Amino acid sequence: MPQTDLPPPPPLAEPNLAAVIRRHAEQRPDAPALVEVGEQGRRSMTWAEFDQAVTESASGLVELGLVAGQRVLIQAKPTLDAVATWFGALRAGIVAVPVNPGKTPNELRRVALHCGARVLVGDPETDLPGVRAVPLDELRSHAGSAPLASPQDPEAVGAIIYTSGTSGNPKGAMLSHRALIAHCVGAYRRGIARRDATVLCCLPLFHVFGLNAVLGAGVFVGATTVFVEGIPENLGEILRAEQITHLPLIPSVLYRLTLNEDLTDACRSLQTVTSGAAPLPAALAAHWLRLTGIPVHQGYGLTEAAPGVSNTIGTDWLGSNHVGRALPGVEIRIGDGSEPTEPGEVMIRGDNLFSGYWPDGTDGVSEDGWFATGDVGYLMGEDLFLVDRLREVIIVSGFNVYPAEIEDVLEQHPDVAAAAVVGQADENTGERVVAFVTGDAVQAAAVLTFASARLARYKLPSEILVIKAMPRSASGKIRKNILRDMLDRTDEDDF
Structure with missing residues (x-):
């Protein structure tokens, strides 16, 4: 069973998730940091190369005229260039707004207008009024020689993540540097993220699950993160070739993997499998366990929590609606806390919580720090069980x-x-x-x-x-x- 509730890691030199990349580059410059496997073949970066790419991306954004606090749209494909752009924005104090590369021009215009973005890094053919479009692979060529200054305020907004909008119009959740780091600390202390891991990221980087629960937490601890776009037909082969040890995914991908004829060999190096973003059917979890002998852990989170709330790692499996215990640094209560074993709205509190919705921080945490998730659940001791969405x-x-x-x-x-x-x-x-x-x-x-x-x-x-x-x-x-x-x-x- 993975270690849980480890002591806090040493503090960063500055309250910025990108600062940890420099630490890894100084301590083990030649160790593998990132790998990209795609149609164009395999690319990789060491920690030293990654740190240099982040610095150049940050400088490129500044040379394009952006200053700290302004917004940049990032068409977040799972590529090394997109990852460097994301961390480059954090390092320069520019607010990153990851967007789905598949969005229509009208959808992109709506987001750009709502957040007031000035630059889009991605498809150069995208025509957005008042927004300059720069290709992902050309941003670093704009880098200048002026020194960079990272923001020192942990409450400064690091990113605006637009929620999926399944319950209405999408809203931009403002995640501070404090919130982004707090999730990564909690994932490390729970044993979800480990330095000796090789993590496969087959999740979109415009969604907070892939962006911070997988990429952010992996970079924070110094793991090697392997990126693939979508769900390639040879996913099992990639698991085997890259010796993947940690596999975070969504239930539909888990099901597709069960259809792999060579599943046993593909999973030979796997140590931890975690499902999130959607409910995990108990029958699917049991089927996977029968096929591989590896249990599937379930996580619960939301964009507004950057995203981690709880995880079953370190606990016994107690059914499909069991989502484990609160991550270190997160508090959970049901309703007003008076009847925790009766279904009620799940309330959360912690440093990982967002700063409200863009632009004025509306509908954020209460004065005493609690946030109403809109989910219905109950507690049995420390274990959280979800019943449903309140609105549903x-x-x-x-x-x-x-x-x-x-x-x-x-x-x-x-x-x-x-x-x-x-x-x-x-x-x-x-x-x-x-x-x-x-x-x-x-x-x-x-x-x-x-x-x-x-x-x-x-x-x-x-x-x-x-x-x-x-x-x-x-x-x-x-x-x-x-x-x-x-x-x-x-x-x-x-x-």
Whole structure:
């Protein structure tokens, strides 16, 4: 079992996550820091090369006219150039705004206008009014010779991360340098991030899971981080060739790996597997364990927590809704704390919390430091169990119905690949339960019969709709707003 609750690491010379790169470069300049595996082959950087690339990227941003506090959009592909740009922005005190390279021009314009960005590092063909576009691989060529000064205020905003917007319009969460570092410290102390690890990052770098839980924490401890874009067909081969020891991923990627014919050999070097960003079905976790003998740990977090809240590393597996114990430095309570074993809103407090939403810090932490996550859960001792999103609770005839419970039952049916449950207005009961399922051979009637033997009548879906694929965000979360739109738009359509 991995070590847990290690003592705090030595303090950084300055309150900036990029400062740790210089420390690694001084202590072991020739050790491998980053590896990129893609269609163009394999590239790598030592810590000394990485530190130089970060300095040049920071200087390039300054030479483009940016000053500390101004915003830069980074089309965050999982490449060494994008990583150097991200840390270069942190080092120069410029606020990094990672964006999805797949965003449409209209979506990019909306983000650029909202955050007031002046420069975009990424696709040079992107046309944004008032925003200068520079290719990722050319930023360092703009570097000058003037010395750089990193920000010394830990509360200065380091990044604005736009949430996925599954519950409405996307909002920009302001993460300070303090928050970014605090998550990395907590991950180190829990044993999630280790210096001797080789970590595979197959997660998007515009999402806080890949950006700080994987990349940030790995760089903080001095691990080697290997990047791949998307989910390549040869992912198993990459695991084997790069001798990956730590694999953080989302459930859909875990499922794809189970289909690898050479899975046992591909996982030979694996030591730790962690799932996050979306609920991990218990059946999938058990299937993976049977195939590999390696348990899957589950983490819980959110953009506003940079992102870590809890993890099952160092605890026993207690079911699919068990998300472990709070990371060191994080406090958890349920509601007002008076009834922790009863389902209520999960509240969190810690240095990893954001500074509110851009631009004026609205809807941030309370005066006493607590943040309402919008998730429903309960505590059994120190162990946190999630029930559902607060906003997704369905009220049927006065009874609270939690979609996650129903989805868990539906996904136990052998023909169901994925399930999502939403509420729909009903004149008789207030709301009714509607389920969407996917699967090659799934039949709605058979699934309903299966569920009726396992769910109370008021929890039973009044309708089960079979669809080809679940709409998902880049981080793998099912976009229930799209499913609700399907119901609102064409209730009688054959999906």
